[in-house]
Amino acid sequence: MILSSPISLPFGSANVSFFPEGTTAALRREAPPSQTIVITDENIARLHASLLADFRKIVVPAGEDSKSPEILCRVAAECLRLGADRQTLLLGVGGGMISDLTGFVAAVFMRGISCAFAPTTILAMVDAAWGGKNGINLGETKNILGTIRQPLFGMHLPDTLPTLPETEWANGFAEILKYGCISEPEMLDFLEEKDLSFFQKNATETAALVARCVHIKSRFVQADEHETGIRRYLNFGHTLGHAIERQCHLSHGAAVGLGMLFAARLSAQLCGLSPEAENRIERLLERYQLPTHQKLDIDKTLSQMQKDKKRTGREVLFVLLEAIGKPRAQPVSWDALRDFLQNDPRWT
Numbered sequence: 001m002i003l004s005s006p007i008s009l010p011f012g013s014a015n016v017s018f019f020p021e022g023t024t025a026a027l028r029r030e031a032p033p034s035q036t037i038v039i040t041d042e043n044i045a046r047l048h049a050s051l052l053a054d055f056r057k058i059v060v061p062a063g064e065d066s067k068s069p070e071i072l073c074r075v076a077a078e079c080l081r082l083g084a085d086r087q088t089l090l091l092g093v094g095g096g097m098i099s100d101l102t103g104f105v106a107a108v109f110m111r112g113i114s115c116a117f118a119p120t121t122i123l124a125m126v127d128a129a130w131g132g133k134n135g136i137n138l139g140e141t142k143n144i145l146g147t148i149r150q151p152l153f154g155m156h157l158p159d160t161l162p163t164l165p166e167t168e169w170a171n172g173f174a175e176i177l178k179y180g181c182i183s184e185p186e187m188l189d190f191l192e193e194k195d196l197s198f199f200q201k202n203a204t205e206t207a208a209l210v211a212r213c214v215h216i217k218s219r220f221v222q223a224d225e226h227e228t229g230i231r232r233y234l235n236f237g238h239t240l241g242h243a244i245e246r247q248c249h250l251s252h253g254a255a256v257g258l259g260m261l262f263a264a265r266l267s268a269q270l271c272g273l274s275p276e277a278e279n280r281i282e283r284l285l286e287r288y289q290l291p292t293h294q295k296l297d298i299d300k301t302l303s304q305m306q307k308d309k310k311r312t313g314r315e316v317l318f319v320l321l322e323a324i325g326k327p328r329a330q331p332v333s334w335d336a337l338r339d340f341l342q343n344d345p346r347w348t
């Protein structure tokens with residue numbers, strides 16, 4: 001069944017329309033080409049040209065490097081050249097890089113215009129396109145410039161998934177496993193019975209899993225849009241993940257998966273996570289084709305973590321697990337982090 005009518009989901013300051021199974025026709029209805037400028041990357045522009053026909057388009061190079069101040073300025077200049085005004089809708093069509101870049105441009109262009117997203121990666125469908133956070137990197141420091149701006153809608157385009165490379169499927173499952181770890185242990189039971197190829201072959205199950213994740217994200221953001229409380233739990237795996245993503249040239253999901261494993265090890269030492277739960281997270285990462293070890297330059301990793309938004313002087317706030325489904329945020333000292341990294345063969 002095609003669900004082209006939206007579900008209204010609360011995300012803090014706004015209700016956002018969620019289209020679980022969008023189509024080309026629905027996209028044109030919600031984002032009329034005459035009022036819309038599409039921001040996309042070169043892969044989507046090439047692979048899904050017919051979807052984007054008739055739209056004014058700004059095409060940026062694919063990859064994380066496009067989340068930069070230089071590309072941001074180039075996109076804003078292109079918006080001006082294409083005649084954007086305060087009534088223009090910026091529509092990001094692509095993965096999380098595109099939703100972050102589009103959301104940021106929309107937040108600052110003419111002091112703020114509307115945006116919407118049509119995510120085309122699993123990662124953006126379950127996470128990046130939702131919640132209003134966007135970010136631009138400065139060198140190796142992830143998302144250090146950013147705003148919070150809710151989109152008008154998020155329209156999933158399942159018809160774009162057949163072209164998504166296998167590694168990008170795995171990338172997206174890291175964030176799905178994160179939701180299971182912090183809030184829905186039953187979802188991990190389900191994921192333990194399935195694997196990537198099951199979801200790649202089964203569009204209905206994928207759509208249902210994605211929708212489940214969007215609802216989880218809505219619950220966290222609705223309770224704490226500005227991340228002063230429980231929204232922090234969504235950063236499980238991200239403190240180490242962000243520090244190593246650019247340094248080690250990893251995808252966001254692979255880096256977050258490694259970060260979850262590190263946080264699980266810290267949790268076992270600092271707040272009683274059982275060894276079985278730690279092993280379970282590792283096995284799930286393997287099952288979904290995500291890495292479970294990575295040689296790190298520990299000095300560089302710690303110095304990168306010291307630029308994290310969650311640091312406070314001598315400590316950094318880590319999201320840990322007391323048990324699967326029971327997260328907590330706890331400051332951890334730099335000395336302890338160095339010890340944990342140095343004494344675990346996964347990182348050396």
Ligand SMILES: NC(=O)c1ccc[n+]([C@@H]2O[C@H](COP(=O)([O-])OP(=O)(O)OC[C@H]3O[C@@H](n4cnc5c(N)ncnc54)[C@H](O)[C@@H]3O)[C@@H](O)[C@H]2O)c1
Nearest residue numbers: 043062095096097120121123127128133134160163164252
């Ligand atoms: N704002 C948030 O709340 C939030 C949350 C999680 C992640 N993020 C950000 O999201 C980014 C990662 O997103 P991502 O993993 O989607 O990466 P991405 O946007 O770079 O996409 C990964 C690759 O997949 C390609 N691609 C996308 N859709 C495709 C399709 N349907 N078919 C073929 N190729 C396709 C892209 O061209 C790119 O090469 C990171 O910058 C991360 O920081 C933001």
